Amino acid sequence: MALETIAENRCFDGLQGVYRHESEACNGPMRFALYRPPQALAGEACPVVTFLSGLTCTEENFTVKAGAQRMAAELGLILVAPDTSPRNQGIAGEDDSYDFGSGAGFYLDATQAPWSKAYRMESYLTRELPAVLEEYFQADWSRQGIMGHSMGGHGALTLHFKNRERWQSVSAFAPIVAPMQVPWGQKAFTGYLGDDRSTWEAYDACALVREKPSRAEILIDQGTADNFLNEQLRPELFEQACRDTGQPLKLRMQEGYDHSYFFIASFIEDHLRHHATALRG
Template sequence: MERIRSWACFGGRQEVWRHNSPTLGCAMEFAVYLPPQVAADNAARLPVLYYLSGLTCTWENVTAKAGAQRYAAEHGLILVTPDTSPRGLGLPGEDEAYDFGTGAGFYVDATEPPWAKHYRMYSYVTAELPALVNGHFPADPARSGIFGHSMGGHGALVCAFRNPQQYRSVSAFAPIVAPSQVPWGEKALGGYLGPDRAAWAAYDATQLAATTAWRRPVLVDQGAADEFLDKQLRPQLLQAACVSAGIPLTLRLQPGYDHSYYFIASFIGDHIAHHAAALKA
């Protein structure tokens, strides 16, 4: 790995790293915030929290806009933010739309050509990236949490529900909870996984809720003024699925808030506290 950027931030370091990914078949970048506790005790292994971004984003959006480092420093958490897709592959159609291809990996392992060889963000997030983080930084793999926004909120819920032994906490901002039932998800899952909707269930949090062993608290914040609320997000579907499955979900509908990083910045302190309570217990 190569560290390509580094800044002092709230007593710690905000860094950006580049590496060659065998999972995705290209160079990838990710951001990592190392809180001041890293320098204070070189032998300490700290909890690690992964943040998955939404459509069109890179690692930079949340690191620059959300103010998350202040809270990660307060709670002593390492914060890791990957990119949202492979980049620069030159695949046909890769850069024709904001909601498919570049910046829109949807945290699935594609099975359809030409995407199957490279668009494997689920395996990247759940296997390759944690191995890199645990090997190069003082992260405690037994204390990992995951959260995200929109497409990334979908990814976080899917990763946690499919891997309850790997993650101890999960939360989401305005997640796409039922991609099998909304236009964004139908386009992405159909393109990456093919027309058989049965294959889509592995990446649909509302369907995974019925079979997952996850029983830890789930926190979801949703802006009531979000322009995508009724057509693309539909959090009530996750609420019904969690009630049926016995998963403890706290769904907070926030009046006046939209889909932007102003919304995320307003509540990210609550989310990091939610994760810290689980990861440091």
Template sequence: MALETVSANKAFGGRHEQYQHHSDVLNCNMRFAIYLPPQAERNPVSVVYWLSGLTCTDENFMQKAGAQRIAAELGVALVAPDTSPRGEDVADDPDGAYDLGLGAGFYLNAVRSPWDKHYRMYDYVVSELPGLIEANFPVSEKRSISGHSMGGHGALTIALKNPERYASVSAFSPISNPINCPWGQKAFANYLGDDEQLWRQYDATELMLSSDAKVPALVDQGSADQFLAEQLRPEALQSAAKTTGYPLELRMQEGYDHSYYFISTFIADHLAFHSRYLMSDS
């Protein structure tokens, strides 16, 4: 699969690069960003995949989180895909709303028309993108996954559904129980239809209640997040973890909101958390 370089910059002794490629899974051209730490010049490094939230692209995390310095110190690569398929023939919310369509792929495989033609972000993140990264860059098959808001939902559900593929998972302000919040209900009804059993397959709280394998999980949630009560529902996730004994550490951070100021404050904790599991021999 051919990669087209979009940009390349040196940062903290490593390389931040953007690429475009055709995605067979999504049936469109896609873009991703990768940060390779200086250690990748000598040996393959492990990877933390980052999934961004509503309205974002591959650029938000790489430009705002301040993660490259920490990744360089720890010797891990960062990969950030876009948040949805893109292109002139890719379906979008008919009203132009921000929470469906472009920039709002919800990291699932749509089954309803017109979304099913392109909106298969779950397969893209789980299979196609890692295959592309591992075939073209000096990285190992050791992976962790993280994300914010809609991307936190994606990271948690993907890790819970594929525990053999990820050493650890973390999230900032995740949509923890989408079957019970307006963002999730709108997206799931459009992408997945009326089958609520299918909805549950993309709900982190529901998956945590039924999970046998345990991927270590860290979640940070700001107490001043404007979406906390209506959309995010971290208490549901915490309750599920207590019920099943799931290894979840959920930290409420006093006074922090939903922004990248919050993410940049605690991103070092998250990358250090992932590094511990990625460097483990188990």
């Protein structure tokens, strides 16, 4: 599978790249960003942490705004930031709203036409993108973590629960933890998965943790001044589910912080250290 280099820039003695390849799962070209710390450039097989972004984002948001490269260079972590959805599929309504269609793939495999022809982000992230990464980049693929923000926090949690052997560590910023119970998730799941709510449970962190908790401690940071806290995010629902099942969880309510990348940049060091500790060989 051919890989095209869009850009590569020196950063904290490592290399920040952006790449593109053809995706069968997403029916067209997909981009991802990848940061290789100086240890990786020197030939060391470093652990890998994937960051999943939120609604409206691309691979660029985390790469440019989070300020993660300095700490990744210090800790010897490779960072992967994929796009959030397929693009330019020509589907009616694809670009009509910010919370469905382009930029809003919700990290699931759509089963409803016409979305099912391309909106297969779960397959992309669990099968296709890993194959590309392992072909072109050296890393310790046996040590991987996953984290994300908002919709991406939802993706990080659900993908960890369903693929805990691949992603052994997990964290999230302001995740959508109960999509079956909030408007963002209900809109997306109805459109991508249909009206049968039993099929939605495979993409709901609260349902998945009740089915089978993970041994990994989950780190979640949530701002108290987040405009979406009470209607869309509902961290107390996941906290209760974790308490009921014995799932290790560290939920930190951060006073005065909102939903922006200023919030992420403020605590990204803690999250990368969380992953580095969990993935230490």
